[in-house]
Amino acid sequence: MTTGPDRDSANVSEDNAAPPKAVRTVALVATGEELVRGAIVDSNSAWLARRIRALGLELSEVRVVGDQQRDIERAVRELAERVDLLIVGGGLGPTEDDRTRHALAVAAGVALASDPEAQAQLAKWFELRGRTPSPSNARQALLPIGARALPNSRGSAPGIALGMGRAACFALPGVPSELRAMFDEQVVPWLRTRLDRAPFCERLLQVVGLPESVVGERVARWMESPDPPGVSDTVRFGVVTLCVSDRDDVAGRARIEACVAELRGALGQHLFAEGDTTLAAHVVARLLARSATVAVAESCTGGLIAAALTDVPGSSQVFHEGCISYADAAKVRALGLSPALLAAEGAVSEAVARAMASAVRTKTGSTFGVASTGVAGPTGGSAAIPVGVVHLALAGPDGVRHDRRHFPGDRDSVRQFAVIGALDLLRRAIDAS
Amino acid sequence: MTTGPDRDSANVSEDNAAPPKAVRTVALVATGEELVRGAIVDSNSAWLARRIRALGLELSEVRVVGDQQRDIERAVRELAERVDLLIVGGGLGPTEDDRTRHALAVAAGVALASDPEAQAQLAKWFELRGRTPSPSNARQALLPIGARALPNSRGSAPGIALGMGRAACFALPGVPSELRAMFDEQVVPWLRTRLDRAPFCERLLQVVGLPESVVGERVARWMESPDPPGVSDTVRFGVVTLCVSDRDDVAGRARIEACVAELRGALGQHLFAEGDTTLAAHVVARLLARSATVAVAESCTGGLIAAALTDVPGSSQVFHEGCISYADAAKVRALGLSPALLAAEGAVSEAVARAMASAVRTKTGSTFGVASTGVAGPTGGSAAIPVGVVHLALAGPDGVRHDRRHFPGDRDSVRQFAVIGALDLLRRAIDAS
Numbered sequence: 001m002t003t004g005p006d007r008d009s010a011n012v013s014e015d016n017a018a019p020p021k022a023v024r025t026v027a028l029v030a031t032g033e034e035l036v037r038g039a040i041v042d043s044n045s046a047w048l049a050r051r052i053r054a055l056g057l058e059l060s061e062v063r064v065v066g067d068q069q070r071d072i073e074r075a076v077r078e079l080a081e082r083v084d085l086l087i088v089g090g091g092l093g094p095t096e097d098d099r100t101r102h103a104l105a106v107a108a109g110v111a112l113a114s115d116p117e118a119q120a121q122l123a124k125w126f127e128l129r130g131r132t133p134s135p136s137n138a139r140q141a142l143l144p145i146g147a148r149a150l151p152n153s154r155g156s157a158p159g160i161a162l163g164m165g166r167a168a169c170f171a172l173p174g175v176p177s178e179l180r181a182m183f184d185e186q187v188v189p190w191l192r193t194r195l196d197r198a199p200f201c202e203r204l205l206q207v208v209g210l211p212e213s214v215v216g217e218r219v220a221r222w223m224e225s226p227d228p229p230g231v232s233d234t235v236r237f238g239v240v241t242l243c244v245s246d247r248d249d250v251a252g253r254a255r256i257e258a259c260v261a262e263l264r265g266a267l268g269q270h271l272f273a274e275g276d277t278t279l280a281a282h283v284v285a286r287l288l289a290r291s292a293t294v295a296v297a298e299s300c301t302g303g304l305i306a307a308a309l310t311d312v313p314g315s316s317q318v319f320h321e322g323c324i325s326y327a328d329a330a331k332v333r334a335l336g337l338s339p340a341l342l343a344a345e346g347a348v349s350e351a352v353a354r355a356m357a358s359a360v361r362t363k364t365g366s367t368f369g370v371a372s373t374g375v376a377g378p379t380g381g382s383a384a385i386p387v388g389v390v391h392l393a394l395a396g397p398d399g400v401r402h403d404r405r406h407f408p409g410d411r412d413s414v415r416q417f418a419v420i421g422a423l424d425l426l427r428r429a430i431d432a433s
Numbered sequence: 434m435t436t437g438p439d440r441d442s443a444n445v446s447e448d449n450a451a452p453p454k455a456v457r458t459v460a461l462v463a464t465g466e467e468l469v470r471g472a473i474v475d476s477n478s479a480w481l482a483r484r485i486r487a488l489g490l491e492l493s494e495v496r497v498v499g500d501q502q503r504d505i506e507r508a509v510r511e512l513a514e515r516v517d518l519l520i521v522g523g524g525l526g527p528t529e530d531d532r533t534r535h536a537l538a539v540a541a542g543v544a545l546a547s548d549p550e551a552q553a554q555l556a557k558w559f560e561l562r563g564r565t566p567s568p569s570n571a572r573q574a575l576l577p578i579g580a581r582a583l584p585n586s587r588g589s590a591p592g593i594a595l596g597m598g599r600a601a602c603f604a605l606p607g608v609p610s611e612l613r614a615m616f617d618e619q620v621v622p623w624l625r626t627r628l629d630r631a632p633f634c635e636r637l638l639q640v641v642g643l644p645e646s647v648v649g650e651r652v653a654r655w656m657e658s659p660d661p662p663g664v665s666d667t668v669r670f671g672v673v674t675l676c677v678s679d680r681d682d683v684a685g686r687a688r689i690e691a692c693v694a695e696l697r698g699a700l701g702q703h704l705f706a707e708g709d710t711t712l713a714a715h716v717v718a719r720l721l722a723r724s725a726t727v728a729v730a731e732s733c734t735g736g737l738i739a740a741a742l743t744d745v746p747g748s749s750q751v752f753h754e755g756c757i758s759y760a761d762a763a764k765v766r767a768l769g770l771s772p773a774l775l776a777a778e779g780a781v782s783e784a785v786a787r788a789m790a791s792a793v794r795t796k797t798g799s800t801f802g803v804a805s806t807g808v809a810g811p812t813g814g815s816a817a818i819p820v821g822v823v824h825l826a827l828a829g830p831d832g833v834r835h836d837r838r839h840f841p842g843d844r845d846s847v848r849q850f851a852v853i854g855a856l857d858l859l860r861r862a863i864d865a866s
Contacts, residue, residue: 036492038482040667041474045497049471059469060504064478064495071493213567216528220569224529232500232530234467235608243472296736296757302743303729303736306757310735313811313844321767322757324729324739330754330797334767364763378746406562409587409610411746 022196023168025083026052028062029075031090031100032174036066044089044179051183055191056199056248057085067091072103080107080165087187090174092157094136100171101160105144108164112142118149118158125156150186154178159186201248203256205263206273206282207240208424215240218266222259229255231263237413238420239279272427279423280308286430287318292367294426296322297335297360299347300374300390304419321364325356335359346385348373353391354400361395368429369395370422374405376414390418394425398433401425455629456601458516459485461495462508464523464533465607469499477522477612484616488624489632489681490518500524505536513540513598520620523607525590527569533604534593538577541597545575551582551591558589583619587611592619634681636693639706639715640673641857648673651699655692662688664696670846671853672712705860712856713741719863720751725800727859729755730768730793732780733807733823737852754797758789768792779818781806786824787833794828801862802828803855807838809847823851827858831866834858 028048034040045062052059060083065071072091079086091100105112118141126133133156140157143149150159150170155178160171170187172179207215212235216223219242222231229246244259246252264271273282287294296305296319306322309315325331328342337355345351353371361369374390381387388408394401403425407417461481467473478495485492493516498504505524512519524533538545551574559566566589573590576582583592583603588611593604603620605612640648645668649656652675655664662679677692679685697704706715720727729738729752739755742748758764761775770788778784786804794802807823814820821841827834836858840850 034665035479036482036495037486037665038479038484038492041476041479042495043474046468046471046474049469051471053470059471060498061508062469062495062497064497065493075494211567213527213569216526217567217569220529232466233528234465234472243466243470298736301740302748302752303731303739303755303757306731306736306759307734307740310757310759311845311848315735316759319735320760321763322736322759323767324736324743324755324757326739326743326749326755327753333797334754334756364766408562412744413587413610415744 020194021084023084023191023194024058024197026057026059026085026087027079027083028059029072029079029086029088030062030064030174031067031072031088033066033097035064035090044174044176047176047180048087048089048183051188053200055188056195056197057191067097067099069099069103069106072100073107076103076164076169077107080167080169083167085191086164086167086169087183088169088171089179092140092159092171092173094134094140094156098139101142101144104147104160104162104164104169104171108144108146108162110145113145114138114141115143115147115149115158118143121149121151121158122156125152150182152178152182153185154181161186161190198247198249198252200245201253201256202243202245203260203274204276205242205244205260205267205271206275206277206279207242207267207270208238208272208279208420208427209270210240210267212240215242215267215270219263222263228252229259231259237416238424269428269431272424278308278312279420279427281312283423283427283430284309284312284315284318286427287367288314290367290430292430293318293320293364294368294370295320295360295364295366296422297356297369297371298322298324299326299331299356299372300376301372301415301418301422302326304415305370305372305422308419308423320366323360323363331356335363348375348385348389348391350391350393350402350404353393354395354402357393357395358400367396368426370426371395372418372422374414374418376411376418378411388414390414390421392418392422392425394422394429396429396433398429401429453627454517456517456624456627457491457630459490459492459518459520460512460516461492462505462512462519462521463495463497463607464500464505464521466499466530468497468523477607477609480609480613481520481522481616484621486633486678487635488621489628489630490624500530500532502532502536502539505533506540509536509540509597509602513600513602516600518624519597519600519602520616521602521604522612525573525592525604525606527567527573527590531572534575534577537580537593537595537597537602537604541577541579541595543578546578547571547574548576548580548582548591551576554582554584554591555589558585583615585611585615586618587614594619594623631680631682631685633678634686634689635676635678636689636707637709638675638677638693638696638700638704639708639710639712640675640700640703641671641705641712641853641860642703643673643700645673648675648700648703652696655696661685662692664692670849671857702861702864705857711741711745712853712860714745716856716860716863717742717745717748717751719860720800721747723800723863725863726751726753726797727801727803728753728793728797728799729855730789730802730804731755731757732759732764732789732805733809734805734848734851734855735759737848738803738805738855741852741856753799756793756796764789768796781808781818781822781824783824783826783835783837786826787828787835790826790828791833800829801859803859804828805851805855807847807851809844809851811844821847823847823854825851825855825858827855827862829862829866831862834862 356371789804
C-alpha cells in the first residue's frame with residue numbers, strides 16, 4: 001500500500017501507528033444530476049443519517065449537488081474543514097459525468113493515478129460475472145494519489161478513502177445497495193475504533209388527538225431545555241411522534257427514563273404507544289389482545305381505513321371484512337340504510353355515520369364497526385358542510401360513539417386525517433370497554 | 434407593508450420601482466431534526482427541484498441541516514452569497530425547536546418583531562376553523578424586521594420573504610402540502626417577472642406493464658445521447674415515468690415533439706398516458722368518458738384499489754361500491770362465493786379471483802368488477818404459492834380476464850404493485866371493449 005501525507009493525517013489507513021483520532025461529527029455529500037433535477041428522492045442520505053445517529057455520531061449537514069466537478073469539489077473542501085468524517089455518495093461510475101474522483105483529487109491537491117488494488121478489484125468483479133470490462137470501466141480504477149481503494153461487494157465501482165483537511169473522507173457508489181453494503185463493510189469497522197462517546201439511544205412516544213401546538217406546550221419544558229435528554233417532535237396527519245434521545249450509557253438512559261415518565265403524565269391518554277409503531281399497528285395489537293374484531297364501512301375514506309388496518313402483518317385475525325359504500329345507493333344496498341334516513345339527514349351527517357357503523361358491525365358479526373362519511377373535496381362542499389367536514393362513528397358492545405371533525409388541507413390530507421381520526425375513535429372505544 | 438433595506442436589495446417586495454434582477458441560480462435549505470436523523474426522506478427538496486427546473490432555473494445545491502439555529506444561519510448566510518434565490522423549507526412551526534425565523538433574522542442582521550400582516554393571517558386561519566390559537570401560535574407571527582409575511586392557504590404558519598446578500602430568500606413551511614401550495618402561489622408569481630432565459634419544458638410519458646430495464650433498453654438511444662432533448666426515467670411500483678425535457682423555445686419544443694413521437698412507437702400500448710397523471714386518474718377518466726362504472730372486491734390489497742380510485746376527484750361518478758372480503762367467510766357472506774370452491778381451489782387462486790370479480794360486478798350492477806387475492810407476506814407463503822403471488826381478475830361485458838403475478842419486495846411493495854397490476858388489467862379491458 002502506498003502512503004501519503006493527506007491519508008495519514010486523517011487515519012484512513014489501517015496500519016497507522018498513532019492512536020486514531022476520535023470521530024464525532026459527520027457530513028454527507030450526495031451527488032447526481034437526478035437529485036438536483038428532482039428525478040429521484042435522496043434516500044441514501046436518509047439511510048446514512050439513521051446509521052450515523054445509531055453510532056452516536058452527530059450528522060451536521062447533508063449537501064446535495066449535481067454532477068459538476070466544481071460543485072462536488074467545493075462541498076468536499078468546505079465540509080472537510082468542519083467535520084471529522086465526510087461521506088460522499090455517487091459519481092464513481094464509468095461515464096464521463098462521474099466526477100467524484102476528480103473532485104476529490106483537486107480538493108486534496110493531488111493527481112489521479114490508476115490504482116493497482118482498484119484494478120485488481122475491478123478485474124475480479126468482471127471475471128466472476130463472465131463479463132468483459134468496457135474501456136470506460138478503466139476510469140473506475142483511477143484514484144487520487146495517496147487514497148485507498150475500498151472493495152465493493154455489490155458492484156463494479158471501488159470506493160475511495162483518503163484524508164482531507166481535518167476529515168477522513170470516504171467516497172461510496174451512488175447505487176443504494178452498493179452504498180449501504182460498502183458503508184457497513186468498510187466504513188463502520190473503521191469507525192468502531194474511533195468512537196469515544198456512547199452511541200445515542202432514543203425512545204419514541206406516539207401521540208394522537210392533540211394539535212401539534214398543544215403537544216408542544218405540554219412538553220415545552222423538555223423541548224426548550226438545553227440539557228439532555230433532547231426532545232423533538234414530528235407530525236404526520238394527526239399523529240405527533242416525540243423522540244427523547246440521550247447517550248446510551250447509565251446516566252443517559254436514566255435521564256430518558258425520568259423524562260418519559262414525566263411526559264406520560266403530561267400527555268395522559270393521548271399517548272397511545274411507545275416505540276416505532278403506527279396507530280393502525282397499535283389498534284390491531286389491542287384487538288388481538290382482546291380477541292376482538294373490527295369491520296369498516298367507508299364513504300369519504302374510500303378504503304383507506306381498511307388499507308391502514310390490513311397494512312399490519314397479522315391483521316387478518318382481527319379484520320375480516322369491509323364495505324366501501326361510496327354512493328348513497330351502496331349505503332342502501334350493501335348496508336341496508338333507509339333511503340328515507342339518507343334523504344332526511346343527508347349522506348354527510350351524524351345519523352348516517354352512526355347507522356353505517358351499526359350496520360357493518362351487525363352484518364359482519366364483528367366486535368366493532370367503524371364508519372366514515374364526509375366531504376374530502378375539492379368540490380362538494382357547502383356553507384353548512386364545508387370541504388374537510390367528516391363524520392366518524394364507532395359501534396361497539398357499549399353503543400355508538402360519534403365525532404364530527406373538520407380537517408385541513410387538500411383531498412388527500414382530509415382523507416388521511418380521517419383515517420387517523422377513525423382509528424383513534426376505535427382505540428378509545430377499545431380502551432373504554 | 435413595511436419596507437427595509439434588506440428587502441429592497443433583492444426585490445422581494447412587489448412594489449419596488451427598479452426593474453427586477455434576473456434570477457438564474459437557486460439553492461435550497463431543508464431544515465429539521467427528522468431529516469438529519471433519517472426519520473423521514475426529504476421529499477420536499479425533490480419536489481422543489483422539479484419545479485425549479487421546469488422554470489428553466491438551475492438548482493445548484495440543497496443543504497439539509499437539523500433544527501439548530503446556528504446551522505440554519507450558516508447555510509443561509511453562505512448560500513445567500515452564491516445564488517439569486519434561496520428557498521428555506523421547515524422550521525416555521527409554533528414550537529421552541531422551530532428556529533428558521535430566528536436564523537434568518539441573525540443572518541440578515543436584524544431583530545425579530547411581531548408582524549401585523551402575519552398576525553392577521555394567523556387570526557383569520559384560526560377564526561375560519563373555529564379554533565382558538567394557543568399562546569405558542571403567537572410565535573408564528575414573528576418576522577425579521579423588513580421581511581414580508583407570505584399567506585399560507587393550507588395551514589397556520591405564514592411564510593417569510595426577505596432580501597439577504599445577493600439573494601431573495603423565501604422561507605416556507607415544512608409540511609409538504611403547505612410548502613407546495615405556498616411555492617406555487619407566492620414564489621412562482623414573484624419569479625415569473627424575473628426569468629431571462631427560456632424555461633425548460635418537459636413532457637411526461639407514463640408507462641405500465643414493462644420492467645424498468647426493458648423500458649430503459651427501448652429508450653436507450655435517447656437516454657444515452659448527450660444532445661437535447663434529455664430523457665430520464667423514474668419508476669414507482671410498476672409505473673415508469675419518462676421525462677423528455679428541453680428549452681421551451683421553438684427549437685426545443687420541436688425536438689421534444691420528434692422524440693415523443695418516436696417514444697410512442699417504441700412503447701406501444703404500454704404508454705398509457707402523457708402528462709403528470711396517475712394510472713388511477715387515467716382509468717377514472719376513461720370510465721367517465723364511456724359512462725362506465727367499476728366495483729372492487731379486494732382481498733390482499735385490503736382497500737388500496739378502492740383508495741387509489743377514490744383518491745381521484747370526481748371518482749364518485751364511476752366508483753359506487755367496493756367490498757373488502759379479507760377473510761374466506763367474507764368472500765362467502767358478502768360476495769356469495771361457494772365454500773366448496775374456496776376449499777377446492779384455495780383462497781389464493783385463479784378460480785377465486787375470477788369468481789370475486791364476477792360476483793362484485795353482478796351484485797353492484799357495475800360495468801366492470803376488479804378482484805385481488807394473494808399473499809402479501811411476510812408470512813402465509815408456501816412452496817406452491819410463495820409470498821408475492823397475487824391473482825388479479827377483471828369481469829366486464831366481454832367476460833373475465835385474469836393475471837397471475839409474482840411481485841417483489843415487502844408487504845407494502847407487493848400490495849402497491851398489485852394495485853397497479855389491477856388498474857392496468859382494468860385499463861386494458863376498457864381499451865379492448
